[in-house]
Amino acid sequence: MDARKLYEFWLNDPYFDEETKQELRAIEDDAAEIEERFYRNLEFGTGGLRGIIGAGTNRMNLYTVRRATQGLANYILKEQGEKKGAAIAFDSRNMSPEFAEEAALCLAANGIRAYIFSSLRPTPMLSFALRQLGCTAGIVVTASHNPPEYNGYKVYWEDGAQITFPRDQEIISEVNAVEDYGQVKTMSRQDAEKAGLYRVIGPEMDDAYIESLKKLVIHPEILREEAADLKIVYTPLHGTGNIPVRRVLSELGFSQVYVVEEQELPDGRFPTVSYPNPEDRNAFTLALELAREKDADLILATDPDADRLGVYAKDSRTGEYVGFTGNMSGMLILEYILSQKKAMGTLPENGAVVTTIVSGKMSREIAREYQTDLIETLTGFKYIGEQIKFFEQNHEHEYVFGYEESYGCLVGTHARDKDAVAAVMALCETAAWCRHQGMTLQDQMETLYRRYGYFKEGLSTITLKGQEGVRKIAAIMERIRKDVPEQIGGFPVTQFRDYREDVLLNTVTKEKGKTGLPKSNVLYFEMGQDAWCCVRPSGTEPKIKFYIGVKGESGEDAEMMLQKLTEAVQGFGS
16 A cells, blocks of 8 residues: 555544544645655564654554564564563653553453553663563563654563564564554553553562662762762663652762753753764753853763663863763773772683674673673663573573673663663762772773773764665665675774675685674674774664774874764775
């Protein structure tokens, strides 16, 4: 059925509600908008759904959420997991509570018990609760840090991690098989509760989660001495982090925590920021103002679903606040965990640090320093979570820490997704330890650079929206794949990896091997002078991403090298 016919079907079929039809009537003379909303079904990808909220098959709405949930329900039934049920959480975005409710009632109508939080919670709490309740699956309604017009839907499995291959493909097949919205089951909440198929997750889960985090503290004695003197400014960016972050910091003795009042309460419009992303400096405008007023040591921001953490720290020499990348904050926590566990004799002999191929390479040096294995996965924290499952199955390694460059990390194994609440706790403990040594976090970062090298990373993106954008992104990837450059920005390419084709090419000897990772549309270049570049289409936005990294002799040298490489990769899109 073409876009116009689907539009007419939604407009006239009694299955769709009047509010949806009113929205569609408003675009009846806009052929391009009708085409964009109905040219396809909103893709259920390897992580679930993500799209603009609105009426249409290519939008996030009650009907596309129901359809996705019916596909998931069909899969759970095939796996005979209905008795164990599924857990559901949602964030502060527009329509998140409604989408979560629809998902719960669809599951219930299929005989699958749904456990749902009564109000918004961070994504990592879903991962935790799923495991605590012994559920088969989990759903988080969130579009993470995307702009306010977006929402999304992520699927988790019984280990607490997001679904990975081959289960993701099997669920996608089930979702795609739901062609008729009339196939989708639902029921009233009253009937679902009466049947014992709709259960609200109580506050005891919050208590259990916070207690699990507090057990991860390495030096409680240092916190008792230093925590009360550390001044922290925090913003939840209108999201889910406000209550759990403040609670865990308070219970650990951090009594000088100042919350950005304008961004404290949940609001799906994100009125104080254009983009609720702690990677974006503009998200810190209000927090920086408050920090200067309070003379804060640290500024922390979590994204709407509280799985990402952004950090600024005061430079004691200049008095200015310095922004930390996800790689930098990850390295501070990693060095702290490994060094202190080694000093205390609690670092496991078979310990492993897990990261992704696009994350900074200082982790290799730190892991080597503490005789800890480093394992690299494809991009996406779900692959880090998957490694924890493998460790538990084969006992080859013990998980110590996992991080990715996109401001996400996981301390501990209470969850199997990145956890900004735990990251806040770990970074504040690191800052307290630094203070105990007469240092700041910025001082410690400089120490790491001097010890391991001046690593610096960057990200360059090309945004191409709509159907034409999808085609252009695919064309760019194929062009690079077929014509492997000999050098990028003056850095000679020494190794090329094509993860889709599972090919590893030594460009010097021309020897070929395999990548050793699952197939994915990703290209990777190792270059001279420890430079590297990774190219991949975004899985959540209409972008192609160029991740780059260098290692310099100084901060200035690294910056110059990065600039050269950035200019070179930008040429790939022309």
